[in-house]
Amino acid sequence: MKFFQRIWKDPVWSNVIATAIFALVATVGAALWGHLSDVKWSAPVTFPTWEVAVWAVMQIAAAAWIGCSLIFGMRPVFRFVPDPERDAARAFSEVALDAPLKLHFEYLGGRDMYPSNGKSFWDGTYLQAFRLVGPHLKAKPAERVVKTRFNKTLSAELKDYAIVHVMPNDFDSMKIRLESLGAIKLVHDQDTLRWELTSDGERLLAKLH
Known part of the structure; x- marks a missing residue:
């Protein structure tokens, strides 16, 4: 039941379904009306079985649409307007963030005597990486600051290296993935790229800490 509710409440799918149902009902209704218009009213009317079946299906579909509208709320058919912020929020998924992540890095010194x-x-997940980098994003820092702080935090997390520098390609891949999953957003401030937490990212960070 939750699956159908999720589809029905989705702006795109609800519009597609509603439009398709109305189009099919109108098409079948027009076909039946044209068929009836050539029949004398005084004569008995019979329909092929397939026409009766199609009409019954259309009636059930129309009744289902009305029922869903009453239960879950009416959905506009032609009024879906793309909203980037809403689309980004819908893309957020804590489950997707738990995907594996490998970050290659250079270390400049160990913590032992030699x-x-x-x-x-480092083998981890995007969720673990977000837990490390998230607390540093509350002040909306520039990317170079984020990179420096993330390296220090990762070094403390690993414990075996005094200093680490995550490889640029891996860092950029992590950044793009975190943004695409709705945990962070990247804002261009003149010539500076800043990292910010999304509303979903803020809620997740509070949950992780």
Whole structure:
């Protein structure tokens, strides 16, 4: 039942379904009216079985549409106007954020007695990465600040390296994915790219901390 409610409440699908039903009802009604117009009213009228079946299906579909309208609210048929903010909010999914994420990085020193330099990687999820970077976004910092703070936070999370630098391609991929999933938004402030939390991101961050 929840699946049908979700489809019906969705602006796009509700408009498509409602429009299709009305079009089919109108088409079948016109066909039947044309068929009846050539028949004498005094003569008995019989219909092929397939026409009766089609008409019955259309009647049931129309009744279902009216019932859904009364239960879940009327949906406009031709009044869907794209709304970027609403579309972005609908894209948010905590489940999708739990997808695996691998970040390659260079480390500049270990925490043991014999520091070493090299390359390694962090295996986690986008949700874990958001937990690390999210607290730094409340002040809407510039991207260079976000990158510096994320490197420091990841270094503290790993505990085995004094300093880490996430590879630029991996960092950019993470950034784009977090934005596409509705957790953050990227705002161009003149020549500066700033990171901000979305309303969904703020709620998720409060839940994680």
